[in-house]
Amino acid sequence: MPTLAGTVCMGLITIVMGVQVSIAAPNELESKRADVAKGEKVFVRHCAGCHGSEGKGDGYLLLGPEPANLTRPTTKKRSDTMLLQTIHEGKPNMPSWKTRLSEGDSRNVLAYIRTLKK
Numbered sequence: 025m026p027t028l029a030g031t032v033c034m035g036l037i038t039i040v041m042g043v044q045v046s047i048a049a050p051n052e053l054e055s056k057r058a059d060v061a062k063g064e065k066v067f068v069r070h071c072a073g074c075h076g077s078e079g080k081g082d083g084y085l086l087l088g089p090e091p092a093n094l095t096r097p098t099t100k101k102r103s104d105t106m107l108l109q110t111i112h113e114g115k116p117n118m119p120s121w122k123t124r125l126s127e128g129d130s131r132n133v134l135a136y137i138r139t140l141k142k
Protein backbone atom coordinates (compact mmCIF):
# COMPACT_ATOMS: atom_id res chain seq x y z
CA MET A 25 0.00 0.00 0.00
CA PRO A 26 1.51 3.38 -0.96
CA THR A 27 2.40 5.52 2.01
CA LEU A 28 1.47 9.16 2.16
CA ALA A 29 5.16 10.10 1.92
CA GLY A 30 5.52 7.91 -1.15
CA THR A 31 2.54 9.53 -2.84
CA VAL A 32 3.81 13.04 -2.08
CA CYS A 33 7.24 12.04 -3.37
CA MET A 34 5.88 10.71 -6.69
CA GLY A 35 3.82 13.87 -6.98
CA LEU A 36 6.93 16.04 -6.57
CA ILE A 37 8.88 14.01 -9.11
CA THR A 38 6.06 14.43 -11.60
CA ILE A 39 6.01 18.19 -10.99
CA VAL A 40 9.80 18.48 -11.31
CA MET A 41 9.80 16.51 -14.57
CA GLY A 42 6.94 18.60 -15.86
CA VAL A 43 8.86 21.80 -15.16
CA GLN A 44 11.98 20.49 -16.89
CA VAL A 45 10.02 19.65 -20.00
CA SER A 46 8.47 23.09 -20.13
CA ILE A 47 11.89 24.75 -19.65
CA ALA A 48 13.60 22.61 -22.29
CA ALA A 49 10.99 23.09 -25.00
CA PRO A 50 11.27 26.87 -25.57
CA ASN A 51 15.08 26.69 -25.65
CA GLU A 52 14.94 24.09 -28.35
CA LEU A 53 12.53 26.20 -30.36
CA GLU A 54 14.73 29.22 -29.86
CA SER A 55 17.78 27.57 -31.42
CA LYS A 56 15.66 26.33 -34.32
CA ARG A 57 14.40 29.83 -34.87
CA ALA A 58 17.92 31.24 -35.20
CA ASP A 59 18.24 32.86 -38.61
CA VAL A 60 21.38 31.65 -40.36
CA ALA A 61 21.05 34.15 -43.22
CA LYS A 62 20.92 37.05 -40.77
CA GLY A 63 23.80 35.46 -38.86
CA GLU A 64 25.90 35.43 -42.02
CA LYS A 65 25.35 39.19 -42.50
CA VAL A 66 26.46 39.83 -38.91
CA PHE A 67 29.47 37.60 -39.39
CA VAL A 68 30.60 39.26 -42.62
CA ARG A 69 30.20 42.73 -41.11
CA HIS A 70 31.65 42.19 -37.63
CA CYS A 71 33.61 38.96 -37.39
CA ALA A 72 35.13 38.03 -40.75
CA GLY A 73 37.80 40.75 -40.43
CA CYS A 74 39.52 38.71 -37.74
CA HIS A 75 38.10 35.22 -38.13
CA GLY A 76 38.35 35.21 -41.94
CA SER A 77 35.49 34.97 -44.43
CA GLU A 78 35.25 31.23 -43.87
CA GLY A 79 35.86 31.43 -40.13
CA LYS A 80 39.25 29.77 -40.33
CA GLY A 81 40.95 32.42 -38.21
CA ASP A 82 42.92 33.86 -41.12
CA GLY A 83 41.88 37.51 -40.80
CA TYR A 84 43.87 40.27 -39.08
CA LEU A 85 46.63 39.03 -36.90
CA LEU A 86 47.29 41.18 -33.87
CA LEU A 87 50.05 40.72 -31.36
CA GLY A 88 48.82 38.10 -28.87
CA PRO A 89 46.27 35.32 -29.28
CA GLU A 90 45.32 34.69 -32.91
CA PRO A 91 41.65 34.73 -33.96
CA ALA A 92 40.19 31.29 -33.30
CA ASN A 93 39.61 28.99 -36.23
CA LEU A 94 35.87 28.59 -35.69
CA THR A 95 35.74 25.45 -37.84
CA ARG A 96 38.19 23.49 -35.67
CA PRO A 97 36.90 20.53 -33.65
CA THR A 98 37.69 22.25 -30.31
CA THR A 99 35.25 25.04 -31.12
CA LYS A 100 32.65 22.70 -32.65
CA LYS A 101 32.62 20.71 -29.42
CA ARG A 102 31.97 23.71 -27.18
CA SER A 103 28.38 24.29 -26.05
CA ASP A 104 26.21 27.11 -27.42
CA THR A 105 26.16 28.61 -23.94
CA MET A 106 29.94 28.76 -23.75
CA LEU A 107 30.40 30.25 -27.23
CA LEU A 108 27.61 32.77 -26.65
CA GLN A 109 29.42 33.80 -23.49
CA THR A 110 32.65 34.34 -25.44
CA ILE A 111 30.77 36.41 -28.01
CA HIS A 112 29.18 38.46 -25.22
CA GLU A 113 32.24 38.93 -23.04
CA GLY A 114 35.01 38.91 -25.65
CA LYS A 115 38.51 37.51 -25.22
CA PRO A 116 42.03 38.89 -25.29
CA ASN A 117 42.19 40.37 -28.83
CA MET A 118 38.43 39.97 -29.31
CA PRO A 119 36.03 42.77 -28.40
CA SER A 120 32.90 42.17 -26.33
CA TRP A 121 29.73 42.18 -28.45
CA LYS A 122 27.27 42.38 -25.58
CA THR A 123 26.32 46.01 -26.20
CA ARG A 124 26.56 45.83 -29.99
CA LEU A 125 24.68 42.64 -30.86
CA SER A 126 21.18 41.82 -29.69
CA GLU A 127 20.54 38.48 -28.04
CA GLY A 128 18.90 37.34 -31.27
CA ASP A 129 21.81 38.42 -33.49
CA SER A 130 24.29 36.67 -31.17
CA ARG A 131 22.30 33.46 -31.62
CA ASN A 132 22.01 34.01 -35.36
CA VAL A 133 25.74 34.51 -35.78
CA LEU A 134 26.43 31.41 -33.67
CA ALA A 135 23.98 29.43 -35.82
CA TYR A 136 25.93 30.64 -38.88
CA ILE A 137 29.27 29.67 -37.30
CA ARG A 138 27.84 26.19 -36.72
CA THR A 139 27.30 25.85 -40.49
CA LEU A 140 30.93 26.66 -41.38
CA LYS A 141 32.76 23.73 -42.95
CA LYS A 142 36.23 22.66 -41.95
Ligand code: HEC
Pocket residue numbers: 066067070071072073074075089090091092094098099102107110111115116117118119121133134
Ligand atom coordinates in the same frame (compact mmCIF):
# COMPACT_ATOMS: atom_id res chain seq x y z
C1 HEC B 1 39.52 41.99 -33.37
C2 HEC B 1 39.45 40.63 -33.82
C3 HEC B 1 38.19 39.82 -33.58
C4 HEC B 1 36.90 40.12 -33.96
C5 HEC B 1 36.40 41.36 -34.68
C6 HEC B 1 36.09 38.99 -33.56
N1 HEC B 1 36.87 38.04 -32.95
FE1 HEC B 1 36.21 36.25 -32.18
N2 HEC B 1 38.08 35.85 -31.49
C7 HEC B 1 39.20 36.65 -31.69
C8 HEC B 1 40.34 36.05 -31.02
C9 HEC B 1 41.76 36.64 -31.01
C10 HEC B 1 39.87 34.87 -30.41
C11 HEC B 1 40.68 33.84 -29.62
C12 HEC B 1 41.07 34.38 -28.28
C13 HEC B 1 41.80 33.36 -27.48
O1 HEC B 1 42.16 32.32 -28.00
O2 HEC B 1 41.99 33.64 -26.30
C14 HEC B 1 38.44 34.77 -30.72
C15 HEC B 1 37.61 33.75 -30.29
C16 HEC B 1 36.28 33.60 -30.65
C17 HEC B 1 35.42 32.53 -30.25
C18 HEC B 1 35.80 31.40 -29.31
C19 HEC B 1 36.16 30.16 -30.06
C20 HEC B 1 36.44 29.03 -29.11
O3 HEC B 1 36.87 27.98 -29.59
O4 HEC B 1 36.24 29.18 -27.92
C21 HEC B 1 34.20 32.75 -30.82
C22 HEC B 1 32.96 31.86 -30.71
C23 HEC B 1 34.30 33.96 -31.57
N3 HEC B 1 35.57 34.46 -31.45
C24 HEC B 1 33.26 34.51 -32.27
C25 HEC B 1 33.29 35.79 -32.84
C26 HEC B 1 32.13 36.44 -33.42
C27 HEC B 1 30.76 35.80 -33.53
C28 HEC B 1 32.54 37.66 -33.83
C29 HEC B 1 31.69 38.74 -34.49
C30 HEC B 1 30.50 39.15 -33.81
C31 HEC B 1 33.96 37.79 -33.50
N4 HEC B 1 34.38 36.63 -32.91
C32 HEC B 1 34.73 38.91 -33.79
C33 HEC B 1 39.25 37.84 -32.41
C34 HEC B 1 38.16 38.50 -32.94
